[in-house]
Amino acid sequence: MDDKKKRNLTLVGISIIIALTLGIFPIYSVPTVYTVSLSWTPAVGFQTGDTYNVYRSTTSGTYPAIPLASGITVATYVDKSVLPGTTYFYVTSHLSGGSESVFSNEAQAVIPGLPLPPSGCGATVTKQ
Numbered sequence: 001m002d003d004k005k006k007r008n009l010t011l012v013g014i015s016i017i018i019a020l021t022l023g024i025f026p027i028y029s030v031p032t033v034y035t036v037s038l039s040w041t042p043a044v045g046f047q048t049g050d051t052y053n054v055y056r057s058t059t060s061g062t063y064p065a066i067p068l069a070s071g072i073t074v075a076t077y078v079d080k081s082v083l084p085g086t087t088y089f090y091v092t093s094h095l096s097g098g099s100e101s102v103f104s105n106e107a108q109a110v111i112p113g114l115p116l117p118p119s120g121c122g123a124t125v126t127k128q
Contacts, residue, residue, distance in 0.1 A: 036079040036088065036109040043094040043101065050096045054079075060089045060106065067093075085113035 038054065053067035054077045069077055082088060087110045091103040 034082050034084065034111050036082055036090075036111075037076070038079065038090055038092070038107065039076045040092050040104060042075045043096075045096070046094065047096065050094060052077075053093045053095060053100070055091050055093070055103070057089050058086060060108070063089075063091060063103070070095075079109075082109070082111050084111055086111050 040052075043050070043052075050073075051070065052072040052075070054069040054072065055063040056068040056079065057063050068079065077092075079088070079090075087108065090107045090109070091105070093103055094101040
């Protein structure tokens with residue numbers, strides 16, 4: 001690939017956003033939903049019609065052939081399909097004129113696991 005077609009992307013930010021979903025009955029635990037927000041430095045030479053791909057894996061350095069998301073036209077993406085207790089690795093690529101760049105640097109997101117439930121719960125019945 002000649003120098004004119006090389007496009008490097010750098011993932012510059014990653015954050016894990018924690019949103020609480022309130023349950024109807026207070027006796028039940030409140031589930032936690034996580035999202036991962038990715039941002040990167042736009043590719044040099046990014047033009048109208050160019051897009052980005054985002055790839056995700058649970059193994060560092062190994063990515064599927066099919067991207068998690070494609071057709072992205074801004075340098076950000078929010079992954080809403082992450083699971084608690086899982087570590088994810090992300091890379092991005094730049095698509096221009098039918099060609100795809102090499103992958104960006106890798107970003108890692110560690111999704112917290114669910115908290116352990118309380119133990120030793122008991123009940124006492126008292127006659128009034």
